[in-house]
Amino acid sequence: MSIKDEQTAALADLIACPTCDALYQNVEPQFQQRAVCTRCHTVLSAPIKGSVARIVALAIAVVVFLIAAVFLPFLRIEANGFKNASSIFDAAFSFSAAHLVVLSIAVLILILFIPMARAALLIFALSPLLLQRPPFRGAYLAFRWSEDLRPWSMAEIFVLGVGVALVKIVDLARVEVGAAFWLFSILVVFNVFQDTLLCRSSVWRALDRARNGVRND
Amino acid sequence: MIDSGIETTARQQGLVACTHCSRVWPTAATQCQRCGAKLTSRDARSLSRVWAWWMLGLICYIPANIYPMLETKLLFKVSGGTIVGGAVELFAHGAVAVALVILLASVAIPLAKFGAIAYLALSVQQGWQSNQHRRMQIYEVVEFVGRWSMIDVFVVAVLSSLVQLGSVVSISPGPASLTFALSVVCTMLAARSFDSRLIWDSIAKHDTNRDQVFKP
Numbered sequence: 001m002s003i004k005d006e007q008t009a010a011l012a013d014l015i016a017c018p019t020c021d022a023l024y025q026n027v028e029p030q031f032q033q034r035a036v037c038t039r040c041h042t043v044l045s046a047p048i049k050g051s052v053a054r055i056v057a058l059a060i061a062v063v064v065f066l067i068a069a070v071f072l073p074f075l076r077i078e079a080n081g082f083k084n085a086s087s088i089f090d091a092a093f094s095f096s097a098a099h100l101v102v103l104s105i106a107v108l109i110l111i112l113f114i115p116m117a118r119a120a121l122l123i124f125a126l127s128p129l130l131l132q133r134p135p136f137r138g139a140y141l142a143f144r145w146s147e148d149l150r151p152w153s154m155a156e157i158f159v160l161g162v163g164v165a166l167v168k169i170v171d172l173a174r175v176e177v178g179a180a181f182w183l184f185s186i187l188v189v190f191n192v193f194q195d196t197l198l199c200r201s202s203v204w205r206a207l208d209r210a211r212n213g214v215r216n217d
Numbered sequence: 218m219i220d221s222g223i224e225t226t227a228r229q230q231g232l233v234a235c236t237h238c239s240r241v242w243p244t245a246a247t248q249c250q251r252c253g254a255k256l257t258s259r260d261a262r263s264l265s266r267v268w269a270w271w272m273l274g275l276i277c278y279i280p281a282n283i284y285p286m287l288e289t290k291l292l293f294k295v296s297g298g299t300i301v302g303g304a305v306e307l308f309a310h311g312a313v314a315v316a317l318v319i320l321l322a323s324v325a326i327p328l329a330k331f332g333a334i335a336y337l338a339l340s341v342q343q344g345w346q347s348n349q350h351r352r353m354q355i356y357e358v359v360e361f362v363g364r365w366s367m368i369d370v371f372v373v374a375v376l377s378s379l380v381q382l383g384s385v386v387s388i389s390p391g392p393a394s395l396t397f398a399l400s401v402v403c404t405m406l407a408a409r410s411f412d413s414r415l416i417w418d419s420i421a422k423h424d425t426n427r428d429q430v431f432k433p
């Protein structure tokens with residue numbers, strides 16, 4: 001090993017708190033235990049047994065549900081003999097006036113494309129680990145991107161927005177909620193569950209282990 | 218470092234930490250060898266980016282409150298509803314809880330967010346020695362809550378796609394929906410541009426100053 005390699009290996013034994021830069025020995029906690037930064041109380045690591053498999057399973061479910069939700073009816077309204085059905089695409093493209101097209105695209109990106117992209121990136125980055133294979137090239141980049149996208153994935157906010165909209169028009173007309181609405185609501189539960197399972201540093205460690213040919217359990 | 222309760226920071230050891238994957242590298246490194254993220258020990262331009270997004274967000278927030286979010290066409294009569302107007306109407310209909318959610322999400326939270334981000338940026342620039350833990354909590358709350366302001370834009374989207382009942386009633390989005398959405402995105406970017414490590418550097422500086430004072 002050259003001096004440079006030795007230095008790099010020594011640095012691998014250290015981690016820094018991403019929020020406050022405090023430096024620690026890189027000790028992996030036991031399952032169900034947490035490593036917390038003593039200075040800023042940020043959770044540095046909280047491994048959960050079998051989390052990678054569950055994260056991938058949830059991501060696959062999210063992709064399936066999102067595709068189904070696009071094609072199924074979302075909401076239906078009826079008042080004085082007039083009827084109108086609305087899909088998720090309709091909701092996004094309601095900003096059809098020229099100056100609001102930007103907003104239509106933004107809504108579509110926030111409620112459909114970003115949740116979809118996050119799920120796809122997680123599947124790409126983590127599924128080889130389930131088969132005890134080394135990760136694909138670009139798995140590290142994919143996982144970093146999926147974490148960067150996290151705050152921009154707004155499906156749960158959209159579902160709450162639908163709830164508020166329904167309250168607003170409940171006096172005005174009879175509204176029926178379609179299958180897509182329920183799919184979307186379940187999807188939100190999946191997303192919340194996934195975020196509680198996903199410990200960033202455990203995923204990085206799992207990727208490192210898979211790359212070095214060490215079994216993940 | 219009695220106050221901070223830790224031994225040392227990556228920066229003090231001549232290292233630079235990756236904020237994405239927590240690994241540390243020699244200060245000269247510019248890219249994380251593990252995850253490929255760009256490395257900066259402390260982002261010097263972080264604060265100017267924060268202020269740029271903050272200003273842009275505030276500029277967008279003003280028209281968002283003046284112009285209507287929704288335009289309702291009820292039997293040929295067109296009426297526009299601003300954010301506050303919509304909440305007042307819900308209040309009058311007895312939907313107090315929903316009115317409060319809207320007021321909280323679209324008025325109270327955005328204003329509090331502008332205040333909080335400005336306070337954090339100023340505290341670092343002016344080197345205020347105020348409680349780091351409280352500032353950290355403010356930062357975490359801003360990061361967590363900020364995105365929920367988008368709810369009003371989604372309400373407008375759902376209402377205007379659904380309520381299209383011929384000549385009886387139709388709802389279409391107003392110009393405020395766009396500026397409000399932009400304002401939310403700008404404040405989210407402002408909060409994300411802020412390098413939270415700057416909050417904690419002030420203790421480190423404070424401590425080294427004190428050490429120098431007590432050295433013979």
Ligand SMILES: [Zn+2]
Pocket residue numbers: 017018019020021022037038039040041042
């Ligand atoms: Zn910390």
Ligand SMILES: [Zn+2]
Pocket residue numbers: 235236237238239240249250251252253254
């Ligand atoms: Zn990294």
